[in-house]
Amino acid sequence: MAYFNIESFKTQYFLVFSALNLLRVVNTFDGAVNMIGGSIVMTALAWNVTKYIRKYLNREYLPSSKKAVLITGSDKGLGHDLAVKLNEQGFRVYATVMDINNPIIDKLMTGSRYENLMNVKKMDVTNEEEVNKVAKEVSDELVANEESLWAVINTVEVQEFGHFDWSQFSMYEKIFDVNTFGTVRVIRAFLPLLRKSKGRIVNVESIAGRLTLPKLTAYCMSKHANQAFNDALRRELYEWDIKVSTVEMAFDRKAGQLSTQNKFSRSVNKQWAMTPDYIKDFYGINYLDQIKIEKLTQIFQNNLDETMDNLVDAVRSPDPAIRYTPYTTIKAKVWANLAQMVPTEWLDKYYYSTEKDSPKPTTPSNSSTTETTSSESSTTLPTSDTTITTPTNTTATSDLQKPKTL
Template sequence: TGCDSGFGFGLAKRLDSLGFTVFAGCLLADSGGEGSKKLRTECSSRLRTVQIDVTDDGQVQAAVQHVRDSLPTGSEGLYALVNNAGVWQPGEIEWVSMATYRRVMEVNTFGTVRITKSFLPLIRRAKGRVVNISSVRGLHAGPMAGAYSMAKAAMEFFSDALRHEMHKWGVKVVIVEPGGFARATDITLPAIINRLVEDMRNNAEYVVKEDYGMEYFDFTMKQLRIDDQGESAARDPSAVIDAMVDAVTLTTPSHRY
């Protein structure tokens, strides 16, 4: 999932180059998304883009049926599922609306659960693996990332529980935990950050705005823009994609990368 850009886009291309049959789940596959267009034009016929919004039960079930119908002749199931789709939300805990908390959890946590449960029969039959893209934020919470850290922490425990349960089926469950790779993905593009900031500014409760003050709010969000677009944020996603490839291809992958 999440192959429109970033790690998912890079992994889809890399696995295609290695000879895999790839079903690249894209949020905008059916609506002219640039990422899905590039995948179709730059990759071999083994790669197929699949429309999938991880929060939409109908789209998820349609994707499962499409994959099932498209498996190569003689295939017992799906060798690997990579849960990569995710959203990010900055802001102090008091600033973030309940609707936003729900959206972040719906995509990052429940989206992963929904996709995994739907594809597990195909994974089990192939004795394949599930690879979940989490984050160091799921291990170490810090300021300005409470909603994101909560969602990724839930993914960590979901993955660990699933690993225990899938052992009897010969299915492996792997977690990849990227660190500071903001510049290597679209998750913190300036336009996205600006939209999220304005949403918080407009929807924060009056008492929160009054007590914190707009000067503090603006300064904090300015620093966030600098941190996430600064030199400390890696531009090259290769290290993460390498780990994702290992998680998919190694006979005995680590539990975590």
């Protein structure tokens, strides 16, 4: 039905809005709500009902012929599966990987429906020179094939668990360099091609961009930055008719609580091993054995089938959603939206309540923290690069030994 297309959205919206208002008048739906308030509610309701009709009852996808997509992180997981999926649908796929010798590359080629449309490129998103090199290669190949770059899909990310003062500062730099600056590098490099095609940008993000959890600080910081970047990108590229969508995953992209718990255990052990001894002293020797994953991460689990459908919809729909939330339960979807509206103090109280059974840090021993002389001492705080020795007096040293509330 040609009537249900992108150009007729305003007409569809007007019809739905009028029908809902007619029902409201006939059934006195207003109640205690005045006419203005009721109209605002009906406007929002009509908007969402119209989008539902267009998206689910009459889904029509744009053709894939002569169109190419570029996917980062195609050497594993979500990026790999999406590359195979879009290849099956007739797109030329530029699947970028960190290691061109990875055995999974063979699976990408042999597992593809159209091997001639599957192109694997080595591209480290933290290397601007390499990203620009791939962008030039893709541009030349598209011209030769008389094709256009329709979509750029960013799936690559890194994630680490652990307290914010664990590990080294380089861990923060690595997470931001991949998750945030890597996304910016890729989009800046391929944007000229997207401007020509009036295509799509699809960024795979996380609920961690809206909900901040303890023990996931650096990752949450990077994803909050990405949410701001996506909002700005969507508004700035509106004039070029480039649509920007985010697919908001759970805290761990793999399905199942066991996967999340295993990843948590591996990560905290790795971060603890790189943590300076003087910081470990604040937590105590038994802290690592008792530390638990945040309970909230268990609420948010991914529906991987819905995730793949959302990614395809973001690439092919005439009217893609701004944000997709492929969580497994309605509870998770409600939580994600409710958390944006409740007072911050309530969220803090909830987090504190989930930590009641968590291990408590201990007071560092005198011997491991300071060495005191008769009149003056020095406190040595190791860092990732150098050892900084700061002269202090006995009183200041005593203050350092007081228990900390973490």
